[in-house]
Structures are given as C-alpha cells and as structure tokens.
Amino acid sequence: DGGITQSPKYLFRKEGQNVTLSCEQNLNHDAMYWYRQDPGQGLRLIYYSQIVNDFQKGDIAEGYSVSREKKESFPLTVTSAQKNPTAFYLCASSRQGRGSTGELFFGEGSRLTVL
C-alpha cells in the first residue's frame, strides 16, 4: 500500500545530542514537509522540499536540518541547538503542479522526548 512511513515512533534523547527522524514515501509525490505539533498549538512548518536536492525553511527552522537526496526520503535532524525539541513530529507529502488539490498526506508521527 502507498503511504508515508516515519521512524522511530518514539525516541528519547539526552540533552546535547543530535537525533535524526526518518521519513519515507512511496506515493511518488514531489513535495515533502516536516511539521511539529505542540499541545494547544497548530501544526507548525519546520522545513519543506518541493523537489530533490532543494528545500526551504518553514516558520520554525532554527535548530533543525534536512536533506532531500532522493525523492522518496526527507530525513529531519533535530540538533542540540534546538532549545525545546520535545514534541510530536509529523512528516507529510503532496503532489505538486497544476491540478494538485493541496491535500497533504501525513505519516503517523514521531514523538521525541528530551530527558
């Protein structure tokens, strides 16, 4: 079945450590996104990529980094520079180009807890 796979589902990290969250899609979508969800807040965009080898900062990119070496993959690294990394992270993808509906397809999320 086509979809988006995020791993790991739960992750614990000590302060000062970098951690990488995986996101893979087999929907043949051009665009991929990383969002963060905190209690009482909406989904906030961290980074997005509309094409391989290109990505743009979202609204809260500080302390995060991404890469887009393959169409299917868009890993997110939470660095030690991120001041409040404990959150629920969501990866999404969408079609691009004329006729796209704007619908995002989300993975099941990764919950990161910093100890």
Add this chain to the structure above:
Amino acid sequence: DQQVKQNSPSLSVQEGRISILNCDYTNSMFDYFLWYKKYPAEGPTFLISISSIKDKNEDGRFTVFLNKSAKHLSLHIVPSQPGDSAVYFCAASPISNFGNEKLTFGTGTRLTIIP
C-alpha cells in the same frame, strides 16, 4: 501572528446532533481551505476542502461553508457519530500557478461526541 484561528479549543456534541467547527483567517491571499481530522498519536487525515470560488462543498455527512468577505469558514458534521471524536484542524493556502503552496494550520478544535 496566527493567520488561521480556531477560537474554540474544544466542543462537545450529543450523538446524532450537528457539530459545527469554526475557523477564521486573516491573510487575504488564502484561496484554498482544508479540514483535517486527527486521532491521538496518529497523523492528520484529509477530510474536505473548498476553494474560494465556492461558498459550499459537501461530502456525505461533512459540509464546509466559506464566507470570504468575513474570512470565515465552518465545518458541519451531521449527524455526529462517536467515531467523529477527534481533533479537527483548519488549514489554508494561497494557490499559485504551480500548485499548492505550504499550508498554514489553525490550532485545532477537540470534538467529543457524547453517546
């Protein structure tokens, strides 16, 4: 600056009655609006959308109304069912000639259907 606002963090509705979830936006460039439904520890799933050329879109029990002059949209669910209990996010986007831009999400409304 919250460009998409859902002012009701929670809503409880009796099973079988109508649920009305509201969303306001401030950015006049938004042309396309979507509703997503999210269960705990899962990614959001697309529910229904509307473009600014319409004022109503219906899909089964779900209807979205758009009042562009008031910058307001609402999601109606009728009749409400226990499985509708979830967090509902409103999202908005300007539409470029190349397809959807990144979505801006509201803070969500937690809907609880009371049996």
